[in-house]
Amino acid sequence: MSINFKRLKKSIFEKGPLILLFYICISEFHMQFYYWKIFSFNLQFIIIYYWILRDPDILGHGFIFLSGLTNDVVLSFPLGTSALCYLFVSLVAAYVRNATLRSSLFTDWLTFIIAILIGNFLYFFLMNKFAEIQVGYIYVFYNSFFTFMFYPFFWVLFEFYRKFIIMRTND
Amino acid sequence: MSTSRDDFGIAIRSALLQRGAKQKFSLFVLILLSLSIFALDISELKLVKIFRSLLNDGVYRISAISSSPIKFSGTVKDFFITHIFVYKENRKLKIELERLKNKDFQTLYLQTENKKLQDIIQLEKKSAFTTIAAKVILDKNSPYLNSVIINKGSSSRVKLGMPILSEGNLIGRVVEVNFLSARILLLNDLNSKIPVMISPKGSQAILSGRGESKPKLEYLPEKFELSDKNLVFTSGKDGVFFEGIPIGKAMSEDDKIKVKLFSDPNQVSFVNVVLDKSSDAGAM
Numbered sequence: 349m350s351i352n353f354k355r356l357k358k359s360i361f362e363k364g365p366l367i368l369l370f371y372i373c374i375s376e377f378h379m380q381f382y383y384w385k386i387f388s389f390n391l392q393f394i395i396i397y398y399w400i401l402r403d404p405d406i407l408g409h410g411f412i413f414l415s416g417l418t419n420d421v422v423l424s425f426p427l428g429t430s431a432l433c434y435l436f437v438s439l440v441a442a443y444v445r446n447a448t449l450r451s452s453l454f455t456d457w458l459t460f461i462i463a464i465l466i467g468n469f470l471y472f473f474l475m476n477k478f479a480e481i482q483v484g485y486i487y488v489f490y491n492s493f494f495t496f497m498f499y500p501f502f503w504v505l506f507e508f509y510r511k512f513i514i515m516r517t518n519d
Numbered sequence: 520m521s522t523s524r525d526d527f528g529i530a531i532r533s534a535l536l537q538r539g540a541k542q543k544f545s546l547f548v549l550i551l552l553s554l555s556i557f558a559l560d561i562s563e564l565k566l567v568k569i570f571r572s573l574l575n576d577g578v579y580r581i582s583a584i585s586s587s588p589i590k591f592s593g594t595v596k597d598f599f600i601t602h603i604f605v606y607k608e609n610r611k612l613k614i615e616l617e618r619l620k621n622k623d624f625q626t627l628y629l630q631t632e633n634k635k636l637q638d639i640i641q642l643e644k645k646s647a648f649t650t651i652a653a654k655v656i657l658d659k660n661s662p663y664l665n666s667v668i669i670n671k672g673s674s675s676r677v678k679l680g681m682p683i684l685s686e687g688n689l690i691g692r693v694v695e696v697n698f699l700s701a702r703i704l705l706l707n708d709l710n711s712k713i714p715v716m717i718s719p720k721g722s723q724a725i726l727s728g729r730g731e732s733k734p735k736l737e738y739l740p741e742k743f744e745l746s747d748k749n750l751v752f753t754s755g756k757d758g759v760f761f762e763g764i765p766i767g768k769a770m771s772e773d774d775k776i777k778v779k780l781f782s783d784p785n786q787v788s789f790v791n792v793v794l795d796k797s798s799d800a801g802a803m
Contacts, residue, residue, distance in 0.1 A: 439550075442537070
């Protein structure tokens with residue numbers, strides 16, 4: 349009984365980032381503030397990039413794909429748009445993971461620029477060319493900028509959480 | 520040079536095709552799947568549309584339920600803020616009450632006079648619209664789209680393009696209809712363009728959303744002069760909206776003519792979907 353409970357607790361902790369990713373995609377959780385509209389950031393990109401880079405088994409590509417589809421439904425984008433963007437962010441993270449031997453906050457942060465650029469460019473391209481949705485360039489720029497600026501903060505937070513999971517696993 | 524290119528190729532190939540211990544699909548397969556779904560969705564096949572509509576209804580309901588803790592925390596915050604300012608507000612209200620009492624006498628006089636004048640010219644009472652009330656179940660902002668979801672869809676006779684009112688003022692239009700839900704594109708969204716008429720001269724213009732709280736008036740007549748009395752209504756020129764739905768007040772800001780909306784589209788909880796024109800004033 350106590351072993352089962354311990355396993356369940358461990359499993360819940362391990363699924364924490366995945367639950368957060370899905371919750372952000374499906375709920376009314378705002379990452380944009382109406383009265384200061386230029387301030388918005390893409391927390392999904394940060395979560396996906398960090399966890400694919402650090403521990404790919406926590407999220408899983410299939411779940412990233414599903415969270416993208418959910419986000420598309422909630423925001424009324426053509427199905428597959430967010431999924432494609434998230435998967436390309438994962439691709440950059442997986443590439444960086446393969447190509448680098450030792451990663452640090454600084455290297456992660458710098459390479460994250462490429463992931464944001466590819467992710468947001470894809471959003472922008474698919475929306476403009478296929479969905480005929482007009483996009484405010486300035487809002488996309490600010491979104492990319494604040495996503496980049498917030499990365500170190502979430503990096504520290506997730507790093508702490510990752511160590512916490514490892515500690516519980518080895519407990 | 521060629522070695523570094525090889526390294527890049529190997530790393531990319533490995534990232535695309537490699538599967539971790541717990542991964543069931545490679546990135547390559549999922550990217551292909553996403554592209555296929557995207558192509559199917561934008562092809563607008565009838566079967567895909569039906570599937571999407573069912574999916575939307577299901578996800579919106581789950582989304583509304585999962586958003587309840589966020590809504591609850593917002594309500595709690597508002598409750599505390601209201602209580603903190605209650606004393607200050609009370610003092611302000613007492614002063615306001617005195618002022619309104621004085622004004623009440625004037626209003627009564629004007630009401631009587633107005634009724635008399637209406638009787639004289641036998642003015643037809645302004646027709647209202649047949650509307651249905653709907654609740655906003657989801658309001659998620661994004662840099663790409665400014666829209667809300669309501670809990671009424673095609674089962675309640677909601678159709679594409681129908682105007683949406685809040686307290687009798689226009690706040691947006693229906694852009695997506697599912698069986699049990701619909702999506703409203705708000706007036707301040709970048710993709711919102713509505714033909715309007717500006718009183719008192721009846722000048723025609725296009726109300727264009729800018730992603731900000733105040734939409735902009737475009738294509739105004741060359742000699743248009745802004746005054747305090749410039750109210751903006753729908754013109755009905757597009758053949759979709761009915762004419763005369765109040766929208767807001769024209770004003771100048773940053774050398775542009777913008778419209779201060781009568782109802783803030785991002786602060787609504789309940790809305791009215793205009794189904795048809797009606798002489799039934801009670802429908803409003």
